[in-house]
Amino acid sequence: MRTKSPHTDELLAQYRSLLPVYEKMAELIPERLKDFFAEAGIIVAAVEHRVKTESSLAGKLQLKGDKYQSIYDITDLVGIRVITFYNDDVDKVASVLERLFEIDWENSIDKRKVHEIDSFGYLSLHYICRIPESAYTHPEHPELNQIRFEVQMRTVLQHAWANMNHDTGYKSGVEIPRTYKRNLSRLAGILELVDDEFSRIRLELADYRRQVQNLVASGNLSEVQLDGDSFKSYLQIGPFDALMRQIAAINQAEIQPVDLSNFLPLFTEMGFQTLGDIDKLISDYAEAAYQIACFQIGLTDIDILSTSVAPQNLCTAYILKKGGGSFGLKWMLDTLNGPSEVNKEMAELLIEQTKDLPFLNQ
C-alpha cells in the first residue's frame, strides 16, 4: 500500500516490519493476564485482543499522520480488551495491570470519569502500557519493550453499549439523528444503574455469607435460614462427623468423604426452615440412626462407608418415627438418588430392617 505522503509510507513500512512482534504480543499478553486474574481470583467474562490492520492504520494516519514521529508513538496498534462481570472488578483488573506493566499515565484515560454529572455514555478505563524489561525481554525482539499497547477495561454491559454505539455512532459515517443519540444516552444511564445494582447485590450477598458463617461458627443455628449458602457453611463445620465416626466404629470402617449438598432438598421438603432444625434432628435422632447402622452393617464385614450414611440414617429414623412408612422412605430415596421404582423395594427393605429396632418402640 502506498499513500501520497512519504511520512505515512515510512510509518506503514515500520508497521510492516514490526507486525510479527505485534502479533506475538497480542497473543502472549492475554494469556499472561488470564493467569494473573486466576491467581488474584478475578473472574472475567472475556479477554479479547487485536492488532490494528494496515488499512485501519492507513486511515488513521491519513487523518492525523503528522502527530506521530515514529511508529512507536502510536499506542493502539496492539489492543487488549478485558471484559468483567462487575464494575468494581474493572478496578481490580487495573491494579493487576499496574503490577505487571509500566503504565503511561499521560496517555491513559479513565472514561468513566469524563462525563458531566448530567450526561451518560461510553464508560471504560483505558491504560496505555509497556512491558518492563524487568518482567520480560526477548533477545531477538528488543523493540518489544518499546512498543506501547492499549488495554481497555469495562463491564459486559458497558461493552454491549459500546458495541451498539459503535454500530450506530461516530464511525458509521452517517450523521445520527438526535433522537437516536438521546435514546442511546438513556440506555447508557440505565445500564450504569444495572451495573451498580449487580455490584450492590454481590456485596450484599458476600455480607450475608459472612453473617451466616459467623452465626454458624457461634452456634446460633436457629437464627440461620436454611438455604444453599447456609447449608454449605453448615457442612463445613462437619455437623454429622461425630455420628459418622460412631457408625464407622461399628466395623472399624474407612470413612469416604462425599458431598452432602444433595441432602438440602430433602431437608427442605421435610419442612426444616433453619439450621437449628437440622441440629435438632441430629440431637434427637442420632441414637436411632446409630441403631439402624448397627443392624445394617453390624453383622457384615463392610469396612468402607460414605459420609452420607449418617444423614441418610437420621432421615430414615425421622420419617419412620413420624409415621411416614415405606411411602415416606421411597420419597426420601427418590429425592436423594433420583426417582426410581426400585426405591420402593429399597424402602420396604428398610422397613423390614428397622421394624424391631428399639427407637421405633420407645
Next chain:
Amino acid sequence: MEININTQGNETVATLIGRLDTLEAQKMTGQFDKLAEKAGGTVILDCPQLEYISSSGLRLFLTLRKAATTKGGKVIVRGLSSDVRNVFMITGFLNLFEIQ
C-alpha cells in the same frame, strides 16, 4: 468372577458376572485399571449378574469413579440386584453413582 469389557466409541460397557469378594477384587484390579483408562468417556458397569460385592469391590468402583471425575467422564451402575443394591444403600454408595 468375570468381567467382559466392550468399548464402542466413547462408551464402555463392563459386564460383571459372579461374586466380587475380597479375593476376586484383587484379581480384578487389572480389569478395573483398564476401565479407568476409558473413564474419560462413559463407563457402564452392567451388574444384573453381579451376585455379591465386598468392601474391596466397592473400593474398585470408587477408584473408577475418581478416575472418571478427574477425566471428566462418568460411571453408570446398571441393573443392580436387590442384595447388591442393599449394600450400596447401607454404605451410602447409592449417592455416589448414577444408578440405572
